[in-house]
Amino acid sequence: MDPMRTTPAQLVPSAQPGRRVFAVRGLGVLAGLVAAGTSGVAAHAAPARRVRAEEEGWSFCDRCYGMVHLYFGQGVGRCAGAPAGHYLAGYSFAMPHDVPETANAQANWRACQRCYGLFFFGYPSGGWCPAGGSHYASGINYVLPHEVAETPKSQAYWRFCTKCYGLFYWGYPTKGACPAGGAHEAAGYNFVIPHH
Template sequence: MDPTHTTGARTDRRTFAVRGLGILAGLVVAGTGGTVAYAAQGEPARASGPRADDGQWRSCERCYGIVHLYFGLGVGRCPGASDGHYLAGYTFHLPYDVPETANAQANWRSCERCYGLFYFGYPGGGWCPAGGSHVAKGANYVVPHDVVETPNSQAYWRFCTKCYALFYWGYPTKGRCPAGGAHEAAGYNFVVPHY
C-alpha cells in the first residue's frame, strides 16, 4: 500500500481537476469484452461502455478491507473501531457491470452499512461490522485475479472465508475481521487496479 494516509473521503477541487486531466491525457481506447487496459502513461484506460470502472475505493489501515467512498456519507463501519475506517494508500478502481472472465470474478458488491467490498455469490452475506450480514448495494463489481501485478495494480488481495470481504493479505498480520480475530484467506489472488 501507498504510505500516504488520509482520513475521510473528501478530495479538494484542485486534486480532482489534476486527476481528471491526467486521466484524460492517459486514456487509450480499450479492447472489447469489458476488460481494463493500461495506457502508456500508466493511467488506466477505460474499457468500452459507460460502466467500465469505479475509481471510488480506498483501503482501510485497521481492517485491511477495501472501502467504497460514498460522497458525504462518512467512511463506513470498521470492525473494532467506533469512528469508522481509516483510509490509506491508493485510490482503487474496479470494473463493474461488465462480463465475468476467466481472470475476473463477478458478484462483488459494496455493503450499504459498512461500505466494504464483499462477495455476494453465496446464500449468506458474510459478517458485517455493523452486525448481521452485509447488505448489498449498487453495482456488480468484477475483480481481476491471478494476473500479473503492474505499477497500476496491486496483488495480494484475498477473500475472507469468515466475513466474505476482500482484504489485503500482504502484511504479516491479516487485519481485523468482524467475525472475530484476523481475516482468513481463501481462493484467488486478486489484483486490484489503482491510480
C-alpha cells in the same frame, strides 16, 4: 474555395440570404437526417467501442485491512478495527464493473450499504458485517481480476475472507480485523486490483 487561401473580402457574400432561405435549407437537412435514420443506415457511423467501466473512490482501510468505498469521507462506515470508522490509506482503486466474467475475472462482488466494504455476494449468506448481521448488497456488480500479473497500476494480494466474505489486503504479516472476530482468513483467488 479553400478557406486557408481565401481573403476575408472573398468570404463576405454578395447578397445576404433571407430568413426563409435558412428555414427551407434547415428543413431540407432535417428531412435528410430523418430519412437516413428510418432507412436503418447511418452515413459514416463510427464503430461501437467497448469501454471498460470502472468506479473510482475505493481504498484500503488501515484499521480493518478491508477494501472500502467512503461515500461521505473518512471516518464513515462501520469498521471492525475501530469504532471511529474506516481510515483511508494508500492507493485510490478503480473497481471494474458490469463487464463479463472470465477465467481471470470474478463477478458478484458488491458494496455493503452499512459498512461500505466490498464483499462477495455469490453465496446464500451475505457474510458478516461490522454493523451486525449480514452485509447488505447495493449498487454495482463488480468484476475483479485475479491470477494476473501485478503492474505499476494494479496491486496484488487482495483476498476473500472466509469468515466475513469481505475483500481484504493480505500483503502484511498481520491480517487486519475481521468483523466475525480475530483476523481475516484468506481463501481462493489472488485478486489484482487496478488503481490510479
